[in-house]
Amino acid sequence: MNARHLGIAEALREGIAEEMRRDARVFCIGEDIGIPGGWGGAFTVTLGLEKEFGERLVNTPISEAGLTGAALGAALMGMRPIADVQYADFLFCAMDQMANQVAKMRYMSGGRLQVAMVMRAPVGVTGRGSQHAQMMEPYFLPLPGIKIVCPSTAYDAKGLLKSAVRDGNPVLMFEHKLLYGSKGPRTETGAIDASSDIPEGDYTVPIGKGVIRRAGSEVTIIATLLMAHRAQEAALILEREGISAEVIDPRSLVPFDWELVKESVAKTGRVVTVEESPRRGGLGAEIAATLVEDMIDFLVAPVKRVAAPDTPAPFSPPMEKFYIPDAERIAQAARDLMEIS
Amino acid sequence: MTKQARDPAWQLKQYRTMVLIRQFEERVKYLFLEGVMPGTIHQYQGQEACAVGVCAALDAHDVITSTHRPHGHCIAKGLDVGSMMAELFGKATGCCKGKGGSMHMGDLSKGIVPAVAIVGGGLPIATGIALSFKMNKEKRVAVAFMGDGATNEGAFHEALNMASVWDLPAVFVVENNMYGASTPVKMVMKVEHIAQRASAYGIEGRTVDGNDVEAVFDAAREAVEKARSGGGPTLLELETYRITGHSRRDPCLYQPEEERKRAVANEPIGRYAKKLLAEGRLGEKDLEAARESVKAEVEAAVEKAQRDPLPRPEDALEDMWV
CATH class of the missing domain: 3.40.50.920 (Rossmann fold)
Structure with a gap:
């Protein structure tokens, strides 16, 4: 079988599309997504997906707490949202929803409900000063109730994304701005090649395995x-x-x-x-x-x-x-x- | 529906549910003051018509989000008082297996999201629930209960704006009990009515007498039907009064005596009883029977909850992951 060589942004895009085709419960929710002629999120990950999936790309107002809570609410009803923030730094705006609601809802219910949701968040110190540059892992590491994945290659990014969508628990995916391989006007200065051979067909990378x-x-x-x-x-x-x-x-x-x-x-x-x-x-x-x-x-x-x-x-x-x-x-x-x- | 909604059986049911909330809360208050019950409590006495009137307008498959003061909402939406009482006692048989407690009660199978005790925190969740209903073309409605204080939170703005721009099947219900903890509403907002805030989102806002269960029902039903038929969200402000403390052992010294007296005279259960007796289709005997059956139900719940087993300490480690 032919393998293709893709960057992280492309591999994630492909993974999201495959998961949306596979499972009608999966949808994307975030800022600046699904706009024809737009960017496909801040780093092109969802670029063009609206052509196939239309309203399953839910473009939100600039409301990080709102969209995070909305993803949680939809997840409680059995949907499988893939939410994203443009920069991981903005998760602070959504911190009540992330830390008090998303992370704790299943536990507080005595395990009687599930929150199958993914939150994607770009990190990396990248010429943007202090507020579009933070590594957010240390803020979430001590927080019980959310899994955290950090792919450094395109192969892992696609495989971990698929595992995250299917996991059934909240999964926070940190993606690095210098590793995306974003193209066109969203090309990142100083980018590192994190591209991989991506096999045809379905594969996953297990969460929790280094x-x-x-x-x-x-x-x-x-x-x-x-x-x-x-x-x-x-x-x-x-x-x-x-x-x-x-x-x-x-x-x-x-x-x-x-x-x-x-x-x-x-x-x-x-x-x-x-x-x-x-x-x-x-x-x-x-x-x-x-x-x-x-x-x-x-x-x-x-x-x-x-x-x-x-x-x-x-x-x-x-x-x-x-x-x-x-x-x-x-x-x-x-x-x-x-x-x- | 209007006719059926006003028949005596329906009215008696609403009366009984309000009494059930009141007696449940009063019983819990004493158990708490006696030192038998752990934790802390935020109680609902005086606001019963809000939860009961709104939930009477909902179908079983509609979903609510609640607050740090959730007992009334849970009972009105159909959670059984046995599993609630067990939860308050921290028992393994509680609706959240003792992991939630007073402030996180709920049962999604009854359409109750485990209560969100961060003020305003439930509103974006309700918006997302409504979003899923719309995406899946389900004729269901999400209702977010909140207090007046939540309307000063950023989450209120984000949730209402999103629900508005997407025309979601949601109803945002503000129980304005005139105080955020001990702070009078007038000290923290300049609008005369919270319902006016709806205009910021281009949606309808209404102020309703929240101590009149049938008025609440009428307003809620209109909002719910509008939401269900694709007409988008409504902001309902229900004016009411908390005739108990904000939380445990609060003597309410910040409530002026005259105001409090008026509020007690205007509390929803006595008011509804008067109305029903004046209408003449129900008699004192009917109401008495309802109160007695409630008393038995609450006592049975207390007795069972006290007998029920506590969780094992190490059960704290369970229920993290799917």
Whole structure:
């Protein structure tokens, strides 16, 4: 069978279309979607889908709380909405609906109802200053009731989207603006190629399963989204220096593939976590704490966190470059660990 | 429907449901004050005509969202007081298996979304429910109950605007009980009637005597039929008064005595009883029998709820995921 080579935006578009064809309960709801001549959302993911699906692309007013609550209400009635916000930062406007309603509704009902809904949200520090740039994972990581996925390749994006639509629980999908491969007027400066061969026909990527992007034996580097790509660059640098790094892309944050991470740590004994978000209270902190609790006998060095500083994202390019972890910083963290033991 | 809706059996049913809410709430209040019942409570005494009048205009498959003060809405929409009482006692047999409590009561099989205790939070959800009805061409209606305070929330604006631009089958019901917790409505909004806010969305707004169950029913039925037939949403303001505290042990010192006296004299159950007796088709015996049967129902619910098992502590870990 022919595989096609697609970017994340195209792969997601195809995945959404296939799910909408497969299941009449699936629909899209968001801002600036379904407008002929429009953008297909902020990053072209739903571009042109209105031609086939018409009113199943529900274009909303600029009302993030409203559209999130509306997706929840429809989900309670058995629909399977795929909601999206233009920038993940806007989830703060919808935070009551996300945190108090979407996340808790099933639990509060004693498990008697279900909320099968997907929320898609673009993240990434990308030349837009502080309010169109946040990595939102740390705000949702401690929130029980919402699954979180973070695809870094087009293959995973399509497969995880399909799993999310079919999951039956609320799933929040963070997508990185530099990885979309958006085309035309929505092309992103500094974009990274995250395209993949996409097989013909249906496939899914399981939620909660990470993947080893690069096998290694001396240090484990854990990173998602854009940072997963930077981590692989770092591993190449390290390889040239004779250091064998294993790169794990967890792909899902909730549930988290602890098994995969622990297997790797049992082998390497050294861990670098990488985040594009501030260091305080992030995924790296959660990984470090868990590994100290569960894997202390295997660790030969402290867990090292590479993260953004505890500031908002700055605008000016040199400051922004300083803010976002790059391959060299990740590689240096690994070298530091190798020196300790 | 009008004729049938006014026959004595119908009237007695509305009277009985209001009495059921009142006695349920009074019983709960004492159980709570005696220290037998855990948690906190926001009660509905004085507002019974709102829930009962609106829900009498709904079909079983219509859906409501409720608030932190949900007991009246749940009873009016048909949730049995046994599973509600069990929920209040935190029992495994409660309508939410003890995971919801007073502020999150509900049962979707009865058309009641587990109550949303964040002020205004239920409104976008009701809009989405109505959206699904419209998309699926179902002749069902979503009703969002709220207090006056919710109309000052951003969620109110977003939900009503969306329902309006999409002509959704929704009815937004404001129970204006004149106070947001202890704050008088007049201190926090300049419009004379909350219903005026409907004009901001290009929809109809009406102010109705919320202590007159038949007036509420009439207005709700018009709004519901309009919604069901594709005419879009309505904002209904029901003027009423809370004759109990905002929450547990609130002595209501902020309610002026004269105002409170007038409100108590105007409470909906006594008023309806007078009206029914004056009409002459129902007698005191009928009303008495209704009250007695309610008393038995509530007592049975209390006794059963107290006997029912508590959840196992580790049941806290269940019901997270499908």
